[in-house]
Amino acid sequence: MTAAAHAYAAIVGARFRMLLQYRAAALAGFATNLFWGFIRVMIFDAFYRSSAAPQPMSREDVMGYIWLGQAMFALLPWNTDPDVRGMIRTGTVAYELVRPLDLYALWFSRGLAARLAPTLLRAVPMLVIAWLFLGLQLPPSLASGAAWVAATAGALLLSSALATLLTLSLLWTLSGEGVTRIVPPLVYMLSGMVIPLPLYPDWAQPLLDFLPFRGLVDTPFRLYLGHIPPEHVGAVLAHQLVWTAALVLLGRRLLARATRRLVVQGG
Amino acid sequence: MRRDDAPGLYLRYVGISLRGQMQYRASFWMLTFGNLFAAGVEFLGIWALFGRFGSLSGWSLAEVALFYGIVNTAFALAEGIGRGFDTFPGMVKGGDFDRLLLRPRPTALQVAGQEVQLMRVGRLLQGLVVLGWAMTALPGAWTAPKLLLLTGVIGGGAYLFIGLFVLQATLSFWTVETLEIMNTVTYGGTETGQFPLTIYRPWFRRFFTFVVPLGAMNYLPAPLLLDRDAGGIPTWVSWGSPAAGVLFLLVALRLWKIGVRHYTSTGS
16 A cells, blocks of 8 residues: 555656756746736726725735736646546557556546646745735735645645546547637636636625635635635635545546546557 | 749648648537637626626726727637747757748748648637627727728737737747747737726836737727727827738748748758
C-alpha cells in the first residue's frame, strides 16, 4: 500500500519538475495575466462608479476577488490531460492499463499534479505583487486565512475530480476537442471566474449554491475576503467534499465500463 | 513576380483547407457549438452586471452590446482569415518557412492561406447574434449611411486584428519564447473592446487609440452609430475610423517584409 502511495507521489513530483522547466513562457504568461486583471479591475470599477445602489459585494471585495482569480485560475479543470490524450490517440494507453496501479488513482494524481504545479508557479508571485502593489488586502483575520487555505485544498480535490472526468471522456470521443471547448466556459461562468457569483441575479443563487462549481472559486475566495465568515468553513468543505466523492464515484463507474469495452487504437 | 493571380491562389488555399476540415464533420460541429457557447457565456456575464448596476458610465446594455458585437465579429473574421500567422512560430522553429521562400509568390499570402479555420464560425455567429440584437434594441433607426459605416468599422477592425497577427508572426523572426505577450493585444484587445473605451483609465484608452487603434471600432465611430453626443470627437474622425485598421495592417506588412529579410533558417 505504501509502495503504491510512493508511486503516486512520484507522478506528482515528476509533473512538477517538468512544468518548472519553462520559465520564459511562465513569465510571459504572468504578464498576460496581470494585464487581464487590470482590464477586469477597470471594468468593475466603472460599474461600481455608475450606481449607488447597495450591492451584494462591496467594490473592495470584488477587486480582491478579481486578483485572487488571476492568481488561482490554473486550479480550474479547464483541460484534459494532454499526455493521456496522446496515449489514447496512439494506442500506448494500453501500457497504462497493464501498470500494477489503480488506473483511476493514477489519472487522478496526474490531474492533481497538473493543477497544483502551475497554480503554485503563478499564484505565489501574483499574490505577492497583488499584496504589495495592487491593493489586495490580507485576510481580515487569521481564522479567515486558515479557512481559505482549507477551502483551497478542497477546491484542488474537487477540480482534480472534474478534470479526471474530462480526461475519461476521451475514452469515448478520442479527440476530446468538443468537450474541452464546452466545459471550460461553463466552469468559468458557474464558478465565479466570469463575474463574482453574488452578482448574478438572486433567483440564480440557489442553483449556484447547489452546483459543485461554486466550490472551485467563489466559496474559497469569499472565505479569504471574510465575505463568508470563517465559522461557515465546515459547510463549504462539506459541499466540496460531498461533490468530490460523488464525482470520483461517477468517474470510477465510467472507467470500469470503458475498460470493459475499450478498443485500443493500433499503430 | 506575377501578382495578378494572388486572389485566385488565396481562394484555392482556402478551398483546400476547408475541404480538409470538413473531413471531420462531427468534430467541426462540436467545435462550432463550443465556440458559440464560450463567447455567449461572457455576454451572459455582462447582462448580469447590467441587471445589478443598471448602466455603465452612462452607456446602456444595448450600446455595449453593439461594441461587443463589432469587436467579436471583427476578431472572428480576422481569426478565420489570418490564423495561419498564429501557427507561424512553429514554421520558423522547424525551418519550414524556407519552402515558402522558394515559391514565387508573396510570403504573407502563403502564410495566411496555410490554415483557414472554419471552426471560428462559432464566434462569428455569436458576434453577429449580439450585433443583431443590439441593432434592434437600440432606439435609433438604421439608415443607409449608418449601416455603411457599421460595415466599414467591422471590416476595419478585422484588418486591425489581422495586422496584429502579422506582427505576432513577425516577432517570431527574432524570438519564439515570449509570444504569449501578444495575447494581451489580440485576445486582450477583444476583451477591452467589448466595452466603450471611455470607461478605462486615460493612459489605457490612449494606448488602444493611438498605438493599437482599437478605438476606431469603438468609441470613435460611436457618436454616429449610436446617435450620441460627439463629446469632442470630430465628425471626420468618426467617418474615417475604418481607415485606421487598414493603415495598421499596411504598417504590419511593411514590418513583416523587414522580418523576412532578417530571417535565417534553423536549417533543420
